[in-house]
Amino acid sequence: MTQPDPVTRPNTPAMTGLAGWVEARLPVISAFRAEYIDFRLPRNLNGLWNFGAILTVVLMLMLATGIFLAMNYTSTNAGAFLSVEAIDRQLAGGWLLRAMHMTGANLFLAALYVHLFRGLYYGSYKAPRELLWLSGLVLLLLVMATAFAGYMLPWGQMSYWGADVITKAVGAVPGIGPDLEHIMAGGDHLGDVFLHHFFVLHFLLAFAIVAVVGLHVTLVHVNGSNNPLGIEPRTPKDTVPFYPYYISKDLVGLILFAMVFAALMFFWPNVLIEADNYTPADPMHTPADIEPEWYFLPFYGLLQSVPSKFGGLLASAASLLILFALPWLDRSPVRSMRFRPLCRIGLFGLVAAFILLAAAGKHHAQGGWLIVARLAGIYYFSYFVVLLPLVSRREKTRPLPSSIFAAEGKR
Amino acid sequence: MPPHIYRPVAGLLIALGLSGAALANEPDKAPPHQAWSFEGPLGQYDQSSLQRGFIVFQHVCSTCHGMRNLTYADLAGIGLTQQQIAETAKTKPQPGAPDATGQPTMRPGLPDDHLNSPFPNDAAAAAMMGGIAPPDQSRLAMTHPGGPDWLYAFLTGYRMPPPADAPVVPGKFYNDWAAGHMIGMPPPLMNGMIQYPDGTPATVEQQARDITTFLVWASDPHRNERHSIGKAVMAYLIVLLALAIAWKRKIWKRLKTQ
Numbered sequence: 130m131t132q133p134d135p136v137t138r139p140n141t142p143a144m145t146g147l148a149g150w151v152e153a154r155l156p157v158i159s160a161f162r163a164e165y166i167d168f169r170l171p172r173n174l175n176g177l178w179n180f181g182a183i184l185t186v187v188l189m190l191m192l193a194t195g196i197f198l199a200m201n202y203t204s205t206n207a208g209a210f211l212s213v214e215a216i217d218r219q220l221a222g223g224w225l226l227r228a229m230h231m232t233g234a235n236l237f238l239a240a241l242y243v244h245l246f247r248g249l250y251y252g253s254y255k256a257p258r259e260l261l262w263l264s265g266l267v268l269l270l271l272v273m274a275t276a277f278a279g280y281m282l283p284w285g286q287m288s289y290w291g292a293d294v295i296t297k298a299v300g301a302v303p304g305i306g307p308d309l310e311h312i313m314a315g316g317d318h319l320g321d322v323f324l325h326h327f328f329v330l331h332f333l334l335a336f337a338i339v340a341v342v343g344l345h346v347t348l349v350h351v352n353g354s355n356n357p358l359g360i361e362p363r364t365p366k367d368t369v370p371f372y373p374y375y376i377s378k379d380l381v382g383l384i385l386f387a388m389v390f391a392a393l394m395f396f397w398p399n400v401l402i403e404a405d406n407y408t409p410a411d412p413m414h415t416p417a418d419i420e421p422e423w424y425f426l427p428f429y430g431l432l433q434s435v436p437s438k439f440g441g442l443l444a445s446a447a448s449l450l451i452l453f454a455l456p457w458l459d460r461s462p463v464r465s466m467r468f469r470p471l472c473r474i475g476l477f478g479l480v481a482a483f484i485l486l487a488a489a490g491k492h493h494a495q496g497g498w499l500i501v502a503r504l505a506g507i508y509y510f511s512y513f514v515v516l517l518p519l520v521s522r523r524e525k526t527r528p529l530p531s532s533i534f535a536a537e538g539k540r
Numbered sequence: 541m542p543p544h545i546y547r548p549v550a551g552l553l554i555a556l557g558l559s560g561a562a563l564a565n566e567p568d569k570a571p572p573h574q575a576w577s578f579e580g581p582l583g584q585y586d587q588s589s590l591q592r593g594f595i596v597f598q599h600v601c602s603t604c605h606g607m608r609n610l611t612y613a614d615l616a617g618i619g620l621t622q623q624q625i626a627e628t629a630k631t632k633p634q635p636g637a638p639d640a641t642g643q644p645t646m647r648p649g650l651p652d653d654h655l656n657s658p659f660p661n662d663a664a665a666a667a668m669m670g671g672i673a674p675p676d677q678s679r680l681a682m683t684h685p686g687g688p689d690w691l692y693a694f695l696t697g698y699r700m701p702p703p704a705d706a707p708v709v710p711g712k713f714y715n716d717w718a719a720g721h722m723i724g725m726p727p728p729l730m731n732g733m734i735q736y737p738d739g740t741p742a743t744v745e746q747q748a749r750d751i752t753t754f755l756v757w758a759s760d761p762h763r764n765e766r767h768s769i770g771k772a773v774m775a776y777l778i779v780l781l782a783l784a785i786a787w788k789r790k791i792w793k794r795l796k797t798q
Contacts, residue, residue: 172795214609214678224762225769369795377788384781391777395770396581407679407759 164350169368170375171356173533177247178354178375179382180240186383187237188342192335194230202282204328206320209284210409232394234276235401238424240386241272249455249476252464253355259456261348264341266452271338273425278331280422284324285406290419292319301438318412358536359464360529367533420491427483430490431509434502444506451513458513461521468527475516482508571686571693571717574749578756579688582771584764585757590618592736593754596747600728601677604669606657607758609678613651617761618754625651632656670711670724681752682759688752693717695748698727 144152152158201220203212216223245265248254254262277295281288296319300310315322353362362368369375393400405416421429428445435441451458466473482505489502530536577586594615597607612629620628629649634656636647649656657676659665665673681688694717702714712722729744729751736742757763 211609218609218614218761219611224766228766373791374795377784377791380784381781381788384777384784388774388777388781391770391773392581395766395773398766404682408683 166370166372168350168371169362169365170354170371171358171362171367171533172369172374173356173358173537174354174375174378175357176382177243177250178356179379179386180244180247181349182379183240183383183386184237184244185342185346187233187240188338190229191233191237192339194226194233195332195335197226198230199328199332202328204282204321204324206284206324206410209282209324213283228394228398232390232398232401234279235422235424236386236390236393237272238276241269242424245269246480249479250466251355251357252359252459252461252466254456255459255464256456258348258352258355261345261352262456263453264345264348266449268338268341268345269452270449271334271341275331275334275338276422276424278327278334281324281327282331283406284410286408286410286414286416287403287406287419289319289410289412290416291421292323294419298432298438298442301442303439306439355464356533357465357467358530358533359468360533363532364534420493423487426487426490428486428490430486430488430494430498430502431506433490433494434486434499434506448506448509451510455513455517459517459521461517461524461526463526463529468529469521469524470527471520471524472517475512475520478508479512482506482512571689573689574692576688576753576756578753578763582767584767585618585753587619588738588740589750589753590757591620592738592740592746593750593752593757594618594620595734595736596729596751597677597754599734600747601751602655602658604658604665604674604725606659606674606676607655607678608657608676610655610758610761611652612649612655614761618757622651629653672724674725677755677758679759681755688756690717691752691755692748695729695751696745700727 143149144158148158198216201212201216201223203209213227216227218224220226248262248265277291281292292314296310296314299313300306302309311317313323315326356362403422405418420426428448431448432441432445435444461469461472463469466476485501485505486509489498489505492498494502577583577589612625612632615625615628616622629651632649632653632655633646634649634653636645639645659668659673662673681691684690686693694715697716697718699714699716702708706714706721709722712724713726714721715723729747731743732741734742734747740746
């Protein structure tokens with residue numbers, strides 16, 4: 130797999146000058162060459178494999194804009210809303226910084242869901258990539274926590290009442306609940322202490338994400354990428370070097386993503402903006418309609434579909450935690466859903482259940498939506514604990530191609 | 541794209557919860573839609589309407605409503621010159637530093653000062669205004685369900701005298717677009733109550749249009765800039781995309797000839 134590409138890579142010239150001096154002491158240049166130029170990837174990766182690069186770039190954008198926003202933010206009950214208004218109105222270019230950070234937060238979660246779906250569909254969680262999958266799930270949890278903490282900071286009505294709902298949900302944990310609630314709220318009332326805690330957490334978690342991304346990327350480079358066929362490359366013919374093949378492909382994906390980003394940010398910001406959060410937090414006035422950001426809606430739907438508050442909390446937590454067990458629940462030796470007709474339908478059902486849970490969450494699981502949410506919730510869990518372990522063993526899978534290169538020739 | 545393609549997409553977006561929450565607490569009927577220069581993905585504010593709207597705000601709205609998140613300097617966004625801004629600010633005294641004996645003083649306003657609120661705080665406003673504080677207008681056009689169309693319908697929706705079957709409540713006025721049709725705010729606009737320096741006839745409808753435009757600007761002051769930067773960014777990305785696709789094709793063609 131490490132054989133140089135005969136087309137693009139002639140012999141490496143010996144490094145001289147400063148580069149050679151650095152290389153002799155810390156081989157960063159050869160390491161970069163090995164991991165980002167010569168690094169070989171399956172030649173059949175499709176557009177869904179762009180999202181790793183996209184997420185990395187959005188993460189860097191979030192850090193860059195977030196640092197400047199933090200420099201102008203005040204984490205107090207009285208000052209938070211006004212400082213965000215001042216960023217939006219009076220700080221030169223502040224509106225653009227904030228627009229990038231808000232759009233980035235939404236599209237980060239959106240890209241993360243696509244990335245997660247790709248892992249599910251092509252069986253990227255299977256051996257030898259279990260640690261890669263687990264590190265990715267840790268990232269998902271960290272990103273969700275960071276997004277939640279970040280949404281608190283403008284301290285509008287939705288921030289405040291979102292915090293109210295979540296701290297009270299935590300309070301429903303039997304035994305230690307009230308203490309946990311007190312610690313999370315930072316006192317008897319949501320105010321200065323709560324905001325300060327969540328501001329620090331938002332910042333801290335952002336850098337924790339960078340660290341885990343480092344681990345995640347290392348794991349990709351050690352284990353190699355999965356691919357749409359789910360079979361390992363066997364000969365150099367099955368792979369191409371990262372440069373220039375996937376650099377050029379990632380670039381196209383990134384520009385397309387940037388266009389969606391720019392269109393939402395510049396032309397349709399209201400698609401992502403919750404107008405209610407531009408009313409300052411008011412503990413005396415409960416808004417008519419408290420709902421989380423769209424990316425939390427499936428979990429919110431699940432939370433509300435269970436009659437007991439603690440039960441709902443457990444169901445939401447379990448829906449995420451069960452993903453950690455996935456590499457051991459799915460025993461099929463075939464990775465890609467392309468060759469698993471039954472599980473493929475099952476997985477599309479899972480996506481439908483996820484969207485239905487979100488729709489039910491949007492409607493507060495009221496009326497008919499309660500039944501929808503319960504059915505979707507039951508299906509969600511049965512996919513993992515019934516369908517995958519049982520069906521996957523008996524499923525008649527389609528024959529796998531002999532190699533990636535051979536499969537391409539057939540098309 | 542033909543419009544029928546949008547519908548399932550819009551439905552999906554709503555199902556995914558991407559639509560604004562505003563729709564949820566709207567009154568029973570939506571206010572009639574008005575044509576606004578600033579609407580749509582490329583809309584731009586009408587600068588002369590903004591400046592007329594500011595006159596209405598100064599003479600009418602600001603006697604009861606605050607707009608505390610804006611500074612006088614922000615008014616550069618509606619086309620006021622630095623001198624006009626300095627003069628406007630100067631007429632609004634602000635609390636200054638205590639004098640040598642510790643007595644509070646007042647000083648003339650500066651461009652960096654926030655717009656004066658008519659009441660020292662919400663409680664004082666509520667006490668003076670019959671129990672309900674007039675809402676701050678910094679983000680009103682954005683946060684009020686119905687947005688600009690509702691503002692216009694509301695400002696032109698007072699009925700004097702009220703319909704025969706409407707209950708008479710002392711201190712309340714009948715408006716088609718107020719919650720429960722009764723509101724403590726008296727009809728703020730009258731034909732010819734102000735004179736526009738540009739000679740535009742100051743009808744109630746014209747004033748309502750202008751103040752609505754101004755309030756939308758206040759809630760989203762960088763819209764003009766955002767839309768024009770957006771167009772440039774999109775044009776740049778389209779060119780970049782074409783180049784990137786050409787490069788990618790050239791690279792990947794090598795594999796086919798192998």
